[in-house]
Amino acid sequence: MNLNSLHSVHFLGIGGIGMSALARWFNHIGVKVSGYDRTPSPLTAALESEGMEISYVDQVATVPTRILDSSSDCLIIWTPAMPKDSVQLNYFRKHAYNLKKRAEVLGLITSGMPSIAVAGTHGKTTTSSMIAHLLKSGGKNIAAFLGGVTQNYNSNLILHDEEGMEARVVVEADEFDRSFLHLHPNVAVLTSADPDHLDIYGDDAHMMEGFRAFVALLPENGCLYIQHKAFEKLGLAESNPWKVKQYGVDKGDIRAENVQALPGIFRFDFLGDGHKIIGLSLRMPGFHNVENALAAIAIALDEGLSEEQIREGLSSYRGVKRRFEIWVQEEDRVFIDDYAHHPEEIRAFLTSVKAMYPDKKLTAVFQPHLFTRTRDFAEGFSESLSLADEVVLLDIYPARELPIEGVSASMLLDGIRSPQKSLQTKEGLLDYLGSTEIEVLVTIGAGDIDRLVEPLANWMKTHENQV
Structure with a gap:
């Protein structure tokens, strides 16, 4: 065509x-x-x-x-x-x-261009945008189709220079409906392999088959960067027709060491592929985002960027909207918004927030996304949300689904172990938050909770705690 x-x-x-x-x-x-x-x-x-x-x-x-x-x-x-x-x-x-x-068309667009495809249950938007930014800031001719709006470019599309050198495509590879199997990657990244979209795959085993099929798209001279837990989960053989590089915090061929969680910034050392880059700064916080950065740095090195170009590129990376997006950071109040909508994403997000602000009360407002996902992972949601000191649940955002009898946000409440927990409406959220003590507030979810973010940020900047 x-x-x-x-x-x-x-x-x-x-x-x-x-x-x-x-x-x-x-x-x-x-x-x-x-x-x-x-x-x-x-x-x-x-x-x-x-x-x-x-x-x-x-x-x-x-x-x-x-x-x-x-x-x-x-x-x-x-x-x-x-x-x-x-x-x-x-x-x-x-x-x-x-x-x-969409994925079929992406496959047609990218079939004639060298492609880096980033897949995984979590982290693919951040990782693909990091790769794109490091390569572009390092002078490489790239095009990028991303699953989020980057703060650096204020877009989910980065266009290549059609008159310049051969362009490489960075594309987010979506596992939903097995869409990523239409792509033609030369380099693949697999950030994680946790069960999700069980309404499509049926069970965890079939989803892992989907990820293995994605990896098998690589040509014999291709390269796979894979998070070490995902490698173990997929049961990939040690010997493969393509090059395999495992990465992780403190584990893998490529790893991060000496990770420091500071307010608004994470610092770490990169080790791997014969390189040791000390004291890197990442302004998109989170232990999981440090791990995402490892794959991006390793690819940038393979593409010929210098250590100094990587240091500068990583320091100038501003993240993706709704991914660990810090809206308010003051001495007595912090507000962060995140797109997390899976128990493991919530766990990674809240663990990182607590590491940044260990002595402050953490209040989490969560809007579940999809009836099927809430039903399938109810226990996991309750467990991961329990990391917060207070949990506020909003109604489920249905997206493409019709209601399922017996499935609601309230089914998560009993399993949450936080000292304070409640169900609130979107309309009544501000009034409720005004009646409780707020130090670190986070909003979490992939639905229309994003429409509450700016009003909450404005409120956080002006309100006085009443408790």
């Missing part, structure tokens, strides 16, 4: 973080872009300001006439998160439009 011959591309779920990066790429190369999404958001507003047509009504009448008048030279890109009864999706299927998933 010749993507350059298309006159129009229509996205179903254009407001998704991965979908919007693709929409921006097509818009950049001069293809007319339109799309549908369920609700407006800051991201859809940004796409509209860039010239894309977006509707928020799932009806055929809202599709541009150029799409309806010609099915042969337009492309419909859809996300599996679209409901099965979507009016537009079913219309395009019935009338034999050319439909492709």
Whole structure:
């Protein structure tokens, strides 16, 4: 399929973080872009300001006439998160439009370019954005399709210089619906291999099969960077047709040592591949983010960056929106927002926050994401949230799902061991927080809790503790 011959591309779920990066790429190369999404958001507003047509009504009448008048030279890109009864999706299927998933199109775009694909249950957005930033700041010609908006570039798409040297693509490889199996990586990173998306995979064993299939996409001269626990979990052989490099904090071929957790910054030493880089500074805190940085640094070294370029690139890396994003950091109050929506992500996040502020009360506001995930990992959620001194639960964000009888946020409450715990509504959250002592406040979740972040930050800067 010749993507350059298309006159129009229509996205179903254009407001998704991965979908919007693709929409921006097509818009950049001069293809007319339109799309549908369920609700407006800051991201859809940004796409509209860039010239894309977006509707928020799932009806055929809202599709541009150029799409309806010609099915042969337009492309419909859809996300599996679209409901099965979507009016537009079913219309395009019935009338034999050319439909492709996001990952299929990414595979087509990147098939002719050397690619670094980053997969894993957790950490892939941060790791892929770190790789992209280190390489770009080090003078390499790269393009990047990311699953989050980087603070350095204020975008989820980094465009390469088409007139310069051969470009390398950095792409976030999504395991949802086995989408990552459409990619063609020369270098692969696997950040973690914990069970998730059991509504798709069925069980942990089948999900591990999916990750092994992703790794098997590598050519014989390829290289796999894999977190050491993921290596053990997948049961990969010591001898492989591709080069394998394990990494981790204090363990692996590539490792971090002397890790220091300080307010707003982590410091560590990098050891591996014949290099020892002392006293690196990472302004995106977290033990897990130090681990993510190891893979990025190792790849940067393999790509020819000097130790000084890596030190400067890592120090200037500002992270990804909604990943350990510090909104308020004052002597008597701290507010951090994070996208964590899996028990292991919450555990890593809260462990790092407690290490940064060991003597302060930690209040966690959590919005569960998906009924199936809440049901499947209820015990794990309760256990990881118990790391906080106080836990506030909001209602489940359903995303693409319908309610499941007996599944609600309240089912997590009994298993939480924190001294204080409660259920609150989004509307009543500020009033509740005003009635309790707040020192370090964190918001956690992948749903629409993000819309509470800026109001909470403004409130944190002005409120006086009443307790």
